[in-house]
Amino acid sequence: MxxxxxxxxxxxxxxxxxxxxxxxxxxxxxxxxxxxxxxxxxxxxxxxxxxxxxxxxxxxxxxxxxxxxxxxxxxxxxxxxxxxxxxxxxxxxxxxxxxxxxxxxxxxxxxxxxxxFERALIRERQRESIALAKRRVPTDGRKRALDRNQIAALLDRAANGETKTLLAKKLASVAKPSTNTSATKARSEPEPSQ
Structure with a gap:
């Protein structure tokens, strides 16, 4: 048998x-x-x-x-x-x-x-992507902020069954720096002495 x-x-x-x-x-x-x-x-x-x-x-x-x-x-x-x-x-x-x-x-x-070997390559690419993402953080160190409409839109998409991967991509595309980084830099630099 x-x-x-x-x-x-x-x-x-x-x-x-x-x-x-x-x-x-x-x-x-x-x-x-x-x-x-x-x-x-x-x-x-x-x-x-x-x-x-x-x-x-x-x-x-x-x-x-x-x-x-x-x-x-x-x-x-x-x-x-x-x-x-x-x-x-x-x-x-x-x-x-x-x-x-x-x-x-x-x-x-x-x-x-x-x-x-393939798994090691995948892990290496992940580390490279994480390092690249860390370099993209706004220079003033603040996290990117979403307004209420963007948050509501993402919640609606999640409720409709959209995957985490697609939501993360959408989040990355709609997120914007919470402050004007050039203005922040200007404020943090000392005034030239006269």
Whole structure:
């Protein structure tokens, strides 16, 4: 008797769509996490690990959706295959069953290392964006202010279900400095002596 085909889907944020990952693949059950892939402390992944048993197949879109850390990825695949569970990575066209060739292990390591590298690049871009945003703060040190109409408009958009990402973009486009920074600079500079 063959086991169940169990899908695992992971997205980092609620704004991302889960439908494309295992679309069109016949599965008996699916576990879905909305969490970063930096570690394996995810509730649905723990649920999947407790659910599957000998003869089952875990189906994941790609290595990056299972883990973005090479050590975690290899440990997960080793633990699952050691329990008689096959691991199928759809995007990479790889299946692991515990009796894998050295070439299969190399491919897993390469794909896992790439996922880890990709995560490091994402974090680097985030740090660069944060540093750039900090440089854009008004020179007088005050936060940007919104008037009542702008606040009401943003609240209406949020009530209508607009995502946080779009609201943040709108907020950035409508925010304006609360004071005239050139006037503030002029006031703070001492008067020339005569």
């Amino acid at each position: 063959s086991g169940q085909r169990v899908g695992y889907i992971r997205v980092s944020t609620v704004d991302q769509h889960v439908g494309r990952q295992l679309d069109g693949i016949e599965l008996d059950r699916v576990f879905t996490d909305t969490a970063p892939g930096k570690d394996i402390a995810r509730p649905q992944l723990r649920g999947l690990l407790g659910f599957v048993h000998d003869g089952d197949t875990v189906v994941v879109h790609s290595t990056a959706h299972l883990a973005r850390n090479l050590d975690d990825l290899r440990r997960l695949v080793r633990d699952l295959t050691g329990s008689g569970v096959r691991v199928e990575l759809v995007h990479e066209h790889l299946t692991f069953a515990g009796d894998d060739s050295p070439m299969a292990q190399l491919l897993l390591s390469v794909m896992g290392a790439y996922a880890e």
